[in-house]
Amino acid sequence: xxxxxxxxxxxxxxxxxxxxxxxxxxxxxxRFAIFLPPQAGPNNPVPVVYWLSGLTCTDENFMQKAGAxxxxxxxxxxxxxxxxxxxxxxxxxxxxxxxxxxxGAGFYVNATQQPFAKHYQMYTYVVEELxxxxxxNFPVTxxxxxxxxxxxxxxxxxxxxxxxxxxxxxxxxxxxxxxxECPWGVKAFTGYLGEDKKIWTQYDSTLLMxxxxxxxxxxxxxxxxxxxxxxxLKPEHLQQAAKQSGYPLTLRMQAGYDHSYxxxxxxxxxxxxFHAQRFG
Amino acid sequence: xxxxxxxxxxxxxxxxxxxxxxxxxxxxxxRFAIFLPPQAGPNNPVPVVYWLSGLTCTDENFMQKAGAxxxxxxxxxxxxxxxxxxxxxxxxxxxxxxxxxxxGAGFYVNATQQPFAKHYQMYTYVVEELxxxxxxNFPVTxxxxxxxxxxxxxxxxxxxxxxxxxxxxxxxxxxxxxxxECPWGVKAFTGYLGEDKKIWTQYDSTLLMxxxxxxxxxxxxxxxxxxxxxxxLKPEHLQQAAKQSGYPLTLRMQAGYDHSYxxxxxxxxxxxxFHAQRFG
Numbered sequence: 001x002x003x004x005x006x007x008x009x010x011x012x013x014x015x016x017x018x019x020x021x022x023x024x025x026x027x028x029x030x031r032f033a034i035f036l037p038p039q040a041g042p043n044n045p046v047p048v049v050y051w052l053s054g055l056t057c058t059d060e061n062f063m064q065k066a067g068a069x070x071x072x073x074x075x076x077x078x079x080x081x082x083x084x085x086x087x088x089x090x091x092x093x094x095x096x097x098x099x100x101x102x103x104g105a106g107f108y109v110n111a112t113q114q115p116f117a118k119h120y121q122m123y124t125y126v127v128e129e130l131x132x133x134x135x136x137n138f139p140v141t142x143x144x145x146x147x148x149x150x151x152x153x154x155x156x157x158x159x160x161x162x163x164x165x166x167x168x169x170x171x172x173x174x175x176x177x178x179x180x181e182c183p184w185g186v187k188a189f190t191g192y193l194g195e196d197k198k199i200w201t202q203y204d205s206t207l208l209m210x211x212x213x214x215x216x217x218x219x220x221x222x223x224x225x226x227x228x229x230x231x232x233l234k235p236e237h238l239q240q241a242a243k244q245s246g247y248p249l250t251l252r253m254q255a256g257y258d259h260s261y262x263x264x265x266x267x268x269x270x271x272x273x274f275h276a277q278r279f280g
Numbered sequence: 281x282x283x284x285x286x287x288x289x290x291x292x293x294x295x296x297x298x299x300x301x302x303x304x305x306x307x308x309x310x311r312f313a314i315f316l317p318p319q320a321g322p323n324n325p326v327p328v329v330y331w332l333s334g335l336t337c338t339d340e341n342f343m344q345k346a347g348a349x350x351x352x353x354x355x356x357x358x359x360x361x362x363x364x365x366x367x368x369x370x371x372x373x374x375x376x377x378x379x380x381x382x383x384g385a386g387f388y389v390n391a392t393q394q395p396f397a398k399h400y401q402m403y404t405y406v407v408e409e410l411x412x413x414x415x416x417n418f419p420v421t422x423x424x425x426x427x428x429x430x431x432x433x434x435x436x437x438x439x440x441x442x443x444x445x446x447x448x449x450x451x452x453x454x455x456x457x458x459x460x461e462c463p464w465g466v467k468a469f470t471g472y473l474g475e476d477k478k479i480w481t482q483y484d485s486t487l488l489m490x491x492x493x494x495x496x497x498x499x500x501x502x503x504x505x506x507x508x509x510x511x512x513l514k515p516e517h518l519q520q521a522a523k524q525s526g527y528p529l530t531l532r533m534q535a536g537y538d539h540s541y542x543x544x545x546x547x548x549x550x551x552x553x554f555h556a557q558r559f560g
Contacts, residue, residue: 010505010543011545012545262296263289
């Protein structure tokens with residue numbers, strides 16, 4: 001597997017780098033970003049926090065706006081941010097060009113519907129292909145945590161719940177917590193997965209959590225001034241599911257915060273510390 | 281003076297807000313951003329750090345990418361970021377549309393040449409109009425510091441050197457340290473100020489510093505992997521000027537860092553602490 005370096009910049013004593021590679025799962029070139037803390041090296045591999053971004057984002061939004069590197073450097077954590085969908089010539093997009101479906105909106109599922117099934121295999125990319133690539137090419141351990149925002153918060157929770165042996169902890173900001181019951185989720189799942197709602201359930205964090213009493217420790221932060229809270233995000237459904245099953249979820253409503261990266265930057269240090277504590 | 285609120289978001293326990301107003305000096309609508317730390321209030325006014333951005337930027341780049349709010353909240357500092365030029369209908373731009381002259385490239389001078397003189401009065405805007413507006417409308421003291429990046433580093437140093445009673449300290453990242461001797465500066469000064477190089481000298485930090493033995497304490501950080509270092513930035517000229525006059529300048533060459541916000545985010549906390557210490 002060949003990695004092509006797209007950029008490299010020193011930050012917080014470590015390095016931010018972008019790479020592109022030809023991905024098998026999504027059958028296209030994929031770009032990702034990695035932050036390597038100063039202490040990472042062949043003789044000192046570090047754990048990895050995977051970050052999944054929200055609608056319209058690329059690998060760049062978190063890396064430029066979250067302000068996470070100082071704490072990650074202090075804790076000795078690598079951070080890896082994939083893109084939010086396949087891209088490039090031949091990759092199908094929403095014919096209407098909407099922001100919440102198609103390019104920039106892969107929803108971290110494996111699409112079964114045409115014309116999306118060929119490239120929109122983001123679940124396999126994030127769960128299998130990307131971690132294997134990272135662990136083969138960078139000074140990291142196989143310790144993994146996962147986090148994300150909005151659509152990426154959905155992705156992080158859903159992926160951790162389905163793969164408890166692969167991730168030691170999961171955190172999310174403003175996740176789409178119950179996608180089968182909100183407009184963003186219904187639109188995406190219908191388009192990528194078809195009308196059979198039984199398939200949808202395996203990608204819904206609320207439905208997954210209500211049947212699991214154990215799994216990666218989960219921390220969710222949600223701003224109460226978030227414009228998408230009531231119609232799209234529904235964290236109270238996730239909390240109810242955790243209550244029902246006994247799942248180890250901590251949901252924190254944060255007074256006055258909205259859906260933006262200003263919110264993420266305010267609490268990302270605490271999320272990184274949460275992951276570092278579980279890495280031990 | 282009417283301020284129109286453009287946006288408001290909670291961050292790091294404080295608030296990031298954008299406002300627009302009809303500016304007298306630049307004869308157009310100007311937008312600026314302000315961060316107010318959590319402790320700021322009518323009974324607890326806080327000092328202000330003014331941030332001047334570089335070429336192509338607006339009030340948003342620093343606020344979204346510098347990761348400065350946690351430290352500013354801890355230290356109890358407000359941060360104000362103006363735009364980098366006048367904008368809007370009727371504001372002249374470079375006829376060639378280049379990135380380094382005209383819109384987004386005001387260079388913090390008062391233009392004397394047509395068609396720029398009418399609106400490109402950024403020196404007066406930053407030195408007089410904006411601070412007066414901030415101090416009349418927000419819970420801040422009259423304690424001021426100034427900082428900036430690249431073109432804004434030039435602006436911060438030049439403004440502090442010319443107004444030592446208005447700013448208690450100045451810091452800069454990768455400043456255009458000797459604009460009368462580099463392509464960016466010569467192009468801008470010719471376009472805004474004309475051919476008379478005597479007028480240029482009042483806007484050149486190296487020339488100003490070499491004749492001043494006292495003034496606001498100055499800290500400059502410069503990455504040694506900055507692509508613009510040799511041709512455009514020339515910090516060694518500034519250091520030579522300080523050596524000649526005895527000016528209190530600390531120049532730090534930072535190994536491996538480039539010209540980007542990754543560099544700024546790595547050291548902004550130290551710059552804020554430098555200003556806070558001088559505020560006392």
